[in-house]
Amino acid sequence: MGIIVHHLNNSRSQRVVWLLEELGVPYEIRSYSRDPVTNLAPPELKAVHPLGKSPLLDIDGRVIEESGAIVQVLCERYGNGAWLPAAGTDDALRHLELMHFAEGSAMTPILLNLYVGRLGDAGAPLQPRIREQLASHLGYLESILRPSGHFVGDDWTGADVMLSFPAEIAVMQGGGPTWPKLAAFVASIHARPAWQRARAKTGPYYGT
Numbered sequence: 001m002g003i004i005v006h007h008l009n010n011s012r013s014q015r016v017v018w019l020l021e022e023l024g025v026p027y028e029i030r031s032y033s034r035d036p037v038t039n040l041a042p043p044e045l046k047a048v049h050p051l052g053k054s055p056l057l058d059i060d061g062r063v064i065e066e067s068g069a070i071v072q073v074l075c076e077r078y079g080n081g082a083w084l085p086a087a088g089t090d091d092a093l094r095h096l097e098l099m100h101f102a103e104g105s106a107m108t109p110i111l112l113n114l115y116v117g118r119l120g121d122a123g124a125p126l127q128p129r130i131r132e133q134l135a136s137h138l139g140y141l142e143s144i145l146r147p148s149g150h151f152v153g154d155d156w157t158g159a160d161v162m163l164s165f166p167a168e169i170a171v172m173q174g175g176g177p178t179w180p181k182l183a184a185f186v187a188s189i190h191a192r193p194a195w196q197r198a199r200a201k202t203g204p205y206y207g208t
């Protein structure tokens, strides 16, 4: 029993391992490697959950899927009042919006860009709309990052953890000069001792 993270290399589960390190919760990592040709998760993950994706978090035998749910549960159970804004405040509402925005909105143009990019010339008619939506979503994130370097309030929250992934992808794809606040946000995360401990346990992560 206890906590097990089913971790896929170069994936959204990096942010879950990072959060566990921040929270100081004991956990175990079960590592899975992407197929070198297809980049997909190996079939073993389907034995853990029918979707076969990562992250998956096993807490005392209950497997939780969806990184937003995982981050929320971890912050609620182990945050000791930190990592989530106080209930009933406007910050709590903002936090809820951004927890959903990360996977529900920001990742859509990022994934479209990835998949349609593989079509080469055949995907050209879709590219202007994808570029416009990428600029809109990432530009929105850039515009709401607070002077403190956080998305909600002036301290770390689950929303920062969730938004770390789209921000990392944006920076990794060369968007740093366009979105300097997102680049600084990512750099501040990667400089954290907890993130570095996570990186040491998971191995290489997108060139880091």
Ligand SMILES: N[C@@H](CCC(=O)N[C@@H](CS)C(=O)NCC(=O)O)C(=O)O
Binding pocket: 008, 010, 011, 012, 013, 039, 040, 041, 042, 052, 053, 054, 055, 065, 066, 067, 068, 103
């Ligand atoms: N919305 C889900 C997305 C999960 C997801 O698509 N994970 C990717 C890794 S970033 C994955 O497992 N991809 C491998 C595959 O689809 O085979 C979440 O946030 O947990």
